[in-house]
Amino acid sequence: MNKALKQATSFELIGLAFMWFGIIVGNYVSLLERPIYSEFGKIISGTDSVLRASTYIFLSALVGLALFAALGFRKADVQLSQGAEGSLPVFRFTAVGVIVSLVSLAIFAISLFFSSFNSFRSGSGLVEQLLGVYLPIVLAAAACIFALLAVTVYRKSNASEEKATPEQKKARREAALAFIYPIVGTTVALIIGLVVYQARRENPQVWVWVLILAIVASSIIAGSIYSARTRAHGAKAVVRPARVPGTAALNLNFALVVIYLVVVTIMSFIYGIAAIQELDNSYQVYPPAEDLLQPDLGWFFKSMLPAILILALVEVSAYIALRIRSIVSSK
Numbered sequence: 001m002n003k004a005l006k007q008a009t010s011f012e013l014i015g016l017a018f019m020w021f022g023i024i025v026g027n028y029v030s031l032l033e034r035p036i037y038s039e040f041g042k043i044i045s046g047t048d049s050v051l052r053a054s055t056y057i058f059l060s061a062l063v064g065l066a067l068f069a070a071l072g073f074r075k076a077d078v079q080l081s082q083g084a085e086g087s088l089p090v091f092r093f094t095a096v097g098v099i100v101s102l103v104s105l106a107i108f109a110i111s112l113f114f115s116s117f118n119s120f121r122s123g124s125g126l127v128e129q130l131l132g133v134y135l136p137i138v139l140a141a142a143a144c145i146f147a148l149l150a151v152t153v154y155r156k157s158n159a160s161e162e163k164a165t166p167e168q169k170k171a172r173r174e175a176a177l178a179f180i181y182p183i184v185g186t187t188v189a190l191i192i193g194l195v196v197y198q199a200r201r202e203n204p205q206v207w208v209w210v211l212i213l214a215i216v217a218s219s220i221i222a223g224s225i226y227s228a229r230t231r232a233h234g235a236k237a238v239v240r241p242a243r244v245p246g247t248a249a250l251n252l253n254f255a256l257v258v259i260y261l262v263v264v265t266i267m268s269f270i271y272g273i274a275a276i277q278e279l280d281n282s283y284q285v286y287p288p289a290e291d292l293l294q295p296d297l298g299w300f301f302k303s304m305l306p307a308i309l310i311l312a313l314v315e316v317s318a319y320i321a322l323r324i325r326s327i328v329s330s331k
Contacts, residue, residue, distance in 0.1 A: 001326045005090045008075035009322055012097040013315045015068025019104075020268065022061020027276045030054040034280075051132035052117065059136050062104045066147045071152045086326030093322050098151050102144055107256050109140040113190045136190060141187040178223045185219020197243035261318055268310040275303035285305055 001009075006122040034050045073094040079087040113311060116133045196208050295304075 001086050001090070001323050002079070004063050004073070004075050005084065005087060005326060006077050008072040008079070008090050008094055008299030009148045009319060012094055013319060014096065015065040015072070017315065018068065019061045019065040020272065022064065023269065024272045024276060024307075026054045026057035026061065027058055027273050028279070029091060031276065031280050043265060049128055049132065050182060051128040053113065055132065055136050055182075056110060061137060062101065062108055062140070063064070063143045066098075066101035066105060066143050069094065069101045070147045070150045073098050074155065077151070089145060089322055089325040093318075095151075098147060102147060105140045105144050108185070109137045112140075113135055113193065116194060118321060135192055137184065141183050147182075148183075148211035174184070181222040182216075184221045185222070187218050188219075189213075189215040218260065251279050261314055261321075265314050268307055268314060271310060272304065275299070275307055278303055 030052070033047050033052050033054055035043050068072070073091075076087060076091040076094045080091045112133060115188065193212050278299065
């Protein structure tokens, strides 16, 4: 594994750690933002506004993962195109990182969309709604588009723009539209649903859902059309590396490693979020307490440190397993 491949691997692992700590910080901030009401129904701490700092912390964590994953992918992609030894496993690993980041951003946008129902307060102004709901969804969609184009249409390993023929340039533009249309269409559909809810103060009815799904379907069809036109021009948006033969035992071991890493990563998130939830003492007293329990060394060593160590175990295990597979594949 050369220096560039080590950097590509490190970018993926840094992105994972960045997202993990961002999600943990976001959960802590969301506890500070939780509305606490007095027995008379008056809010005494927190906020009931849709504009929350935790939303942007979560978004920043996911965008950071997407950027680091895209950087790692592009480095591995160049090494693969140059035929560097041991580049294929790193390329596949970084490709998985990109997919995970895109799925996470999509889940964030959709979750924000559905959680916004029944959460608009009568006192919430237009600016709060735009900044608290609409803008994060648009930014998540923009990050998806940027990451997708960076790792597909505008890959470093593709032919340079100077060497490309007019037909290839046209195919590249159409390939970009094939990715952009479905994301933009889905984003527009979500925003329409929120606008309808804001105007009527009730969840979208069946005909509104028909309109939303029709927009999503149309955007997907448009993307399919441009994908077909790209193929007709003889250009491929994604270059698939040749599959390197390997033994069944090695493939089985790699599958087990992937399963292990996924399960342990989920556990690190669960334990980290659970540690943050331990600071919430609003359910322990009545009237609810305005302040969180203060983090101390006892809490850190008992609850947070194990979660951090589990994350570190994921990072180290992934790096070692990927390096071993890279060495094996180069022989």
